[in-house]
Amino acid sequence: MRYDLDDLRLFLAVVEEGSITAGARRVHLSLPSASARVRALEHHAGVGLLVRGRRGVHPTPAGAALVRHIREVLAQTARLEGAVASYATSPASSLKLLVGGSAMHGMVPRALVTFLQEHPGVDVHVTESRTPDTVRALLDGEADWGVVVEDEALGHGLVTELLTDDSLVVIGHSGGVLAGRTALSYSEVAEHPLVGLTAGASLRRWIEKHAAPQAPLVRYRTTVGDLSVVCALAAAGVGLALVPRHAVDASLALAVCALEDPWARRRQLLARGPARGPVSEAAAALAVHLRGAAARQPVR
Known part of the structure; x- marks a missing residue:
């Protein structure tokens, strides 16, 4: 037989509330409608699901088994809806960050942890990249930020700022x-x-x-x-x-x-392409977290 999710939610509410009246109220149904749905559910199941008394209702053994399965079904349904919903809307923004290998040790992971926690609507795609390749990508507008080695990045027209010592x-x-x-x-x-x-x-x-x-x-x-x-x-x-x-x-x-x-003696710079307008709010926020992670970087 086919079960209607609304009927299952109603039956669970009735059992948990101990009353058809209270269960109907919880799922926003009238008492006559709720009673009819419960009777139809018992009819289709072919077995009694509730013991009715003056002080309310309680489930039969078959009803108790149904309740256990209802909880599993509703939990699975919630997970299914959440998984599908994650694809329903695109993130507010998507950023691309290119970094040298040494920046991937400590600084960039720390920045990503804090940034992604604070900005759940923004995705960040991180790729390890040599400075010459990063420079070309930034000049071509293929990335939002790059962490580059100073002596290989200067003189190309990038907008740069000192990030950290990398000696x-x-x-x-x-x-x-x-x-x-x-x-x-x-x-x-x-x-x-x-x-x-x-x-x-x-x-x-x-x-x-x-x-x-x-x-x-x-x-x-x-x-x-x-x-x-x-x-x-x-x-x-x-x-x-x-x-x-x-x-x-x-x-x-x-x-x-x-x-x-x-x-x-090396220094790492935070770099972006030639200024062609204001930096997006998301990109500016990522830069703040990269600067903060660089400042917290332990040095022995």
Whole structure:
């Protein structure tokens, strides 16, 4: 048989209220209409569902079983309606953010958490991107914001502002070869086994582009896709690593030394395309959260 959801809601209300009158009132039906619906439900079920008495009604065993299933059906219906409703209206806005790999460690995730919580009607599409690619996308109007490395982004006509320091440091096990050192050159670092990011990572490619041509050929003991894993491997004594200072995990037993090569001093900028009008309210709000996350970024 086919069950009408309104009849099921009525029957549940009647059982929970203990009265057809009160149940009818709860679902905004008249008493005659509610009584007729309950009788029709019992007729179609072929079994009595309610025990009627002077002090109200209570379910028969069949009625109690029906109530359990009604609750499950209504819960599933609510979930179904919620799932479909999420596609019924487009979000108020959709933003595209392009970021370098090191910005994906800490700063951007923190900004996304607070922004998305405060702006449920806005979607943010985040893509890891090298600075030259981000610059081209911003100039072509293909993204709202980019987090870029300063020396590769200036001079292209972008609107930029300083976001955070992204200078590189050398890390290794606290009791290892870095003990007693405060700074090393890349050539010295390259003489030791390293752990690093995978070859396609934007930070790895940036390091290899700027490293001195005369530096020794680097031996990577392993490469991974996450800076947190790189830090953990370095702390375990697997090898030295080059990471942004803000990526160093203070909870790990790490020695930290400055990388003295000039190219190791980097700054990240928040950038957008050439000004062609006011920034949207959603984009401006995302920038506020990125600035806040950068200001809260721990530095060791």
